[in-house]
Amino acid sequence: MPFTLSYAPLTPIRRGEGGRNPGEGARMRRWFLDRKFQIAVTYSGGNKLQDDISREDRLDWYRRMCLIRKFEEEIYNLNKAGLVQGTAHLYIGMEAIAVGACSAMNSGDLLTSTHRGHGHCIARGLDTGRMMAEILGRVDGYCGGKGGSMHIADVSRGMLGADGIVGGGIPIAVGAALGARLKGDDSVVFCFFGEGASNQGSFHESLNLAAVRRLAVVFICENNLWALSAPFAEVTAGGSVANRAGAYGMPGEKVDGNDVEAVFKAVTEATRRARSGLGPSLLECESYRWEGHSIFTRQEIRPEGEIQQWKQRDPISRYRTRLIEAKAATSDILQQIESQVAKQISQSTEFAKSSPVPDSESAFQHTYA
Amino acid sequence: MPFTLSYAPLTPIRRGEGGRNPGEGARMRRWFLDRKFQIAVTYSGGNKLQDDISREDRLDWYRRMCLIRKFEEEIYNLNKAGLVQGTAHLYIGMEAIAVGACSAMNSGDLLTSTHRGHGHCIARGLDTGRMMAEILGRVDGYCGGKGGSMHIADVSRGMLGADGIVGGGIPIAVGAALGARLKGDDSVVFCFFGEGASNQGSFHESLNLAAVRRLAVVFICENNLWALSAPFAEVTAGGSVANRAGAYGMPGEKVDGNDVEAVFKAVTEATRRARSGLGPSLLECESYRWEGHSIFTRQEIRPEGEIQQWKQRDPISRYRTRLIEAKAATSDILQQIESQVAKQISQSTEFAKSSPVPDSESAFQHTYA
Amino acid sequence: MRQISYAEALNEALKEEMRRNSLVFVLGEDVGRMGGLFKVTHALLEEFGPGRVIDTPISEAAIAGAGVGSALVGARPVIEFQFSDFMTIAMDQIVNHAAKLRYMTNGMASVPMVIRAPVCSGINLGAQHSQSLESWFVHIPGLKVVMPSTPADAKGLLKSAIRDNNPVLFFEHRLLYAQKGEVPDEDLLVALGVADVKRAGTDLTVVATGRTVLLALAAADKLAGEGIEVEVVDPRTLKPLDTDLIFQSVRKTNRLVVVSDGWSACGYASEIMATVMEQCFFDLDAPIQRVCTKDVPMPVAAPLQKAVMVSEEDIVRVCRQVLAA
Amino acid sequence: MRQISYAEALNEALKEEMRRNSLVFVLGEDVGRMGGLFKVTHALLEEFGPGRVIDTPISEAAIAGAGVGSALVGARPVIEFQFSDFMTIAMDQIVNHAAKLRYMTNGMASVPMVIRAPVCSGINLGAQHSQSLESWFVHIPGLKVVMPSTPADAKGLLKSAIRDNNPVLFFEHRLLYAQKGEVPDEDLLVALGVADVKRAGTDLTVVATGRTVLLALAAADKLAGEGIEVEVVDPRTLKPLDTDLIFQSVRKTNRLVVVSDGWSACGYASEIMATVMEQCFFDLDAPIQRVCTKDVPMPVAAPLQKAVMVSEEDIVRVCRQVLAA
Ligand SMILES: Cc1ncc(C[n+]2csc(CCOP(=O)(O)OP(=O)(O)O)c2C)c(N)n1
Ligand SMILES: Cc1ncc(C[n+]2csc(CCOP(=O)(O)OP(=O)(O)O)c2C)c(N)n1
Ligand SMILES: [Mg+2]
């Protein structure tokens, strides 16, 4: 299903110049009115592996996806055991998006995340022990227990934070790109948000602002078809989020969010475009959450059949099969990876459990710089 | 220049049913994915008269446009004389939009307006004397001098108010349509806003909400190419506002905002669609303001040549010529209309000037119902 | 008398008012199919249908604006925000439009709209999900602000709020939803602007709102054991404020402590202190003191959250101070 | 010493700080080509170029959010809102993000951002363009709030605000822009959190902010003619508040009047009253009184606006009451 949208074939901007070449306003306007480009939807349906991806990368992506899955399963259990402080929104089922996208990042790149942010953190290489410690409200957590699951951040890794406000991270990503340009570095900002967030005003204002300033942002919508109890089509006009890219004259693409390599490929292309000064893109990665909305809100109104259907498209086991079929890996190696992952998670859990509960005094620190 | 967008050919909804037929969510979704419609831009360039418009209507439209023009010129002079309380944003140059659009309204229909709202009020038939009294801050003003130019309203005529907040009126229009549906009446809401407002989050949230609920709203963007000092293309991605309709799966159309009959025709079609339960449309009427942003903010950064060029496309004198050429009216009749208009405005001025200044006690009334 | 929960009482109020007036409708995220994140709109969709129980996109600003627009044409929207913190997204519509339209039009328009939202401190959700911002709205002429502490007040005040012709901000508290209390069966209305003495006393007045009323009552019990008789006054409606009852109480006890789940600076407690200071200065034997959420954002981890939130101990301690002064 | 206007002083502060630190940049509607609706960013575009003086779409929420994001990566945004009323659109980013990110990340992140906006009462623009909402921000931990009354303070405080590593809300007043005053030529810094005695006196303390400082000084002159010596204290920074100076003054004069362009309920005046009540209760000879904008939205017509706004006469009248008490 092709999405049509119009955007100008832009000439790269010269850095430190505010992102606009002389007279470009008028020129862009003309372009917009004259040209149309067809952006095809890459919807692999998960049937083939992409070209020129190294064996190491593939095994590493498999490992990261397993790591996210196991991490979330562990949070689920820790919550059953009453150890989680507050809520947590599990990423199970959506692992291919975070891993595929973050694998396209440079070390200097930045990202903003959402309430459902564990996957982005792990894919970006945050420490699973410190993440778990945060979720358990311990001193060794990334936020010393003050932020919890919804506010994990690691600024040193360019992870600017999960966010408890739906749509709250989108303008922050745009600002980060503005700041990066001001500093003269060429980092790209990866902005993750759910399809529900695409109905917030902040989505619109941010995409428009990023587009007119031609900022280096890759907008990655994780469309898991539901926003709490709201089915996508009932609350979202226009048929797809990617389709909305046309409103901002930026490329929009719909991607199979359960296909790690398809996501990687699409994000890599959008990143290349952003880094070379051609501006933002909007990717819609379709996937599904297997669990309830959160460990707090488990009431399920989604049709059981739909959930089962999506579990058939498990991004991890599907990738596993594919790797073996394509002789890209043996099941021995994958098993080794799996047990290695299991080990890491149990170590993380030990670390988190043994980390002390914060002293109440710390509640009164760090309000101001 | 055609704009492509996708929307579903919807079946009219049954009133009082919340605007959704059973199972429609899913059906709509399918439609969105399968279908595409081409919406052509009607850009008459002001070359011909439309068919089947009565002589009476044409003369009445000419009269209303003249009335708006004279009213605004009078405000300009009254301000020079120091009589205007606060600011006023003059509508001169854009008369064809308000008159063409409001002529498509039924008596029971509703509208929301903007900071630049005099034209909408006059086109909707508000009393020019009471309007002027309000702008002069007198007791006979629509708001007893409390609201001034930016807050003129006449709820009895369905005019829900000008608005000092850019984009502030858009969700209010959507709510009015929701309320009308709840009451079971079939009124349509006309929502006017500037192209600058189309970058506010409220624009996005409102169009999406109206589209998914299929509400009876006609979104009328008055694109006068500038938002204060901001040129349209520099702050607005996507090339046109009408193009953004695609993001919401609603029809979008760009119209010559200096051609009263073209505006009437486009708005009439959108209104028919809305009233029959098929949902909202987005019209972008391109025009230009001849004066400075407001009587407060007169600093001019727009190119002089551009202003002159647009004055050549004066919606009033152009219509005048057309009517005479097409033998739709004689210059005698048009002159009669013009002097009649001049008379009405001077009477309005007299009325406003002779209306008392409000007593300070009234400042403390009407905060609560 | 029968006992029902605070959430059930609110749900009853909604049902009764929706049955009574077909122009009353509910608008918000997950209010329909799901019955509300905290179940306050439970089963409304089934009874009143999708035309009057509207599940919206996640668009708080447009939700509030749509409420205003529908109210302008005569409907009576009852909006739910899932957390009161999200009102921050809708402030323009609430403050620049809902609160001002009647005044700006010199009484021509009115905006009969209720916005319900829970304060959710105490469930470890952290800084963006725990704020008690009622003082912002008390600051704004044109708005009314309600904060019930019991199931009966919750029901009676919500019904009055829905019948009121002004925009009403209705603050609930997540920790109160499950609290049970006596609620009469028949049609129960509690007038806006009328405070309530939740416990009579002679030695000290405690003015507390919402969740903290329960803490104040517990503190009063504790102090009663030491022979100290605390009078607990619950304004119930924060704006307009029933000053008479508060002044009466202060003139009787000559000592006042104000308790609030909001922050202290420019908060609701400071307003009570200022008002009493203006009118009852010479009746006071000791400086008024306030017990508020500590002046930091809300942390997640239990011991930190506990240290930041208002507690019964805080109230007891400050009451002792004021009695000692 | 040379005299320049309040607007010129702000413009100098911006230029000096932008020259001093290339990470300082300006973001807002019409700040570039037009030099700002009220000329405060005049000629910045010419000197610093479109990369550091950014004309934005009309998108207040994204402007504030972009400020937060840029600050998180080390830039130092100075945002202009054309009217402080428009902050209502950006409250989520200001309150849920800018104010809390440092705390939520346990000190890992910081948000060095300044948001400048004028209070525009007094020019007949009505209810949506005249609000003085500073108390909302004083309520929020994590924010700093500044409100200068003179050109020198405006320059010195803006420079300090830009160098501060926290989000700072900087409230100007439309009626002050043209006011001239002495401003030293050399690099002028006024530390945040330090109040200033604008006039020394012994009989009564008036704490006033922003525009109302001028009114308080005029009122003081008037009363001086009657032999009444009023001390006028200007907090300059509303949060954090320099309580010491205020307490000192009150302990000297034993009488206090608080003046604010905001509304009274949960306003800035009520906070000063509450704080002084807590700390200086026994030093007070009379109840503290406040002079605030009357409790209605701002009307347009001159006589109505005049009746609603704080005036010199109001201050004189209330000072007399407090002295008589
Ligand atoms: C502004 C705001 N509104 C509502 C919520 C409550 N809420 C949390 S997650 C969520 C659904 C978000 O849906 P989506 O963006 O699709 O993300 P998903 O949960 O599906 O990953 C809602 C309504 C919130 N946190 N913030
Ligand atoms: C929320 C908000 N931001 C900024 C302003 C200041 N302002 C008033 S009109 C205007 C330009 C509006 O442009 P547009 O929507 O195109 O309408 P036009 O004035 O061109 O008719 C601006 C920025 C405002 N009134 N409200
Ligand atoms: Mg979702």
Ligand SMILES: [Mg+2]
């Ligand atoms: Mg415009």
